[in-house]
Amino acid sequence: GDSVTQMEGPVTLSEEAFLTINCTYTATGYPSLFWYVQYPGEGLQLLLKATKADDKGSNKGFEATYRKETTSFHLEKGSVQVSDSAVYFCALTRNTGGFKTIFGAGTRLFVKA
Amino acid sequence: GAGVSQSPSNKVTEKGKDVELRCDPISGHTALYWYRQSLGQGLEFLIYFQGNSAPDKSGLPSDRFSAERTGGSVSTLTIQRTQQEDSAVYLCASSSGGTSGGGYNEQFFGPGTRLTVL
Numbered sequence: 001g002d003s004v005t006q007m008e009g010p011v012t013l014s015e016e017a018f019l020t021i022n023c024t025y026t027a028t029g030y031p032s033l034f035w036y037v038q039y040p041g042e043g044l045q046l047l048l049k050a051t052k053a054d055d056k057g058s059n060k061g062f063e064a065t066y067r068k069e070t071t072s073f074h075l076e077k078g079s080v081q082v083s084d085s086a087v088y089f090c091a092l093t094r095n096t097g098g099f100k101t102i103f104g105a106g107t108r109l110f111v112k113a
Numbered sequence: 114g115a116g117v118s119q120s121p122s123n124k125v126t127e128k129g130k131d132v133e134l135r136c137d138p139i140s141g142h143t144a145l146y147w148y149r150q151s152l153g154q155g156l157e158f159l160i161y162f163q164g165n166s167a168p169d170k171s172g173l174p175s176d177r178f179s180a181e182r183t184g185g186s187v188s189t190l191t192i193q194r195t196q197q198e199d200s201a202v203y204l205c206a207s208s209s210g211g212t213s214g215g216g217y218n219e220q221f222f223g224p225g226t227r228l229t230v231l
Binding site: 049105 | 146148154155156158161169171204206218219220221222223224225
């Protein structure tokens, strides 16, 4: 079945460090890929998305590229801020046969000042 | 409001009692999802509705769990004979996902219902 695997946390970085959170997936067909973020005390919200191979999603300085050849959708940011501290979830949604969404386990990021 | 709402925000119940959790999706959204988030865990898919139908119930943990959606809008998740392991945050999300392939299917999440079973 479909699945999403993302790196375990927590990830602890200093402010202005480079961030990579790895995400790989297994799916039939051509799913859409997403990163969602959950800030402390808040609900889940969409961070960025990509709907086809080689698409790059970007938002708030974060980027992720849909790599079909490696079935990956790694999240990157060049310079993290304390306010980026949150839990990040990688997810996929099938585009056929329904719209079930599979989430990864989440990666908690702590950014120190 | 314009977002997804859930009620109650918190529910404390005794083991063995039944509970009902409610979700009001964004108006016009045809797709509705229920997830469970246990402490320190990721999101566990429970069930998905397209309109009033549930094409995928594969995530429901046991026959104590059921859900329905009426009028293509409000959904209710019912847990019968609650157990302590049912304690979690239950999240609802809605999207404008259609019935044909199209790719983009952003989900908008509600604030969740925190269920505690004593």
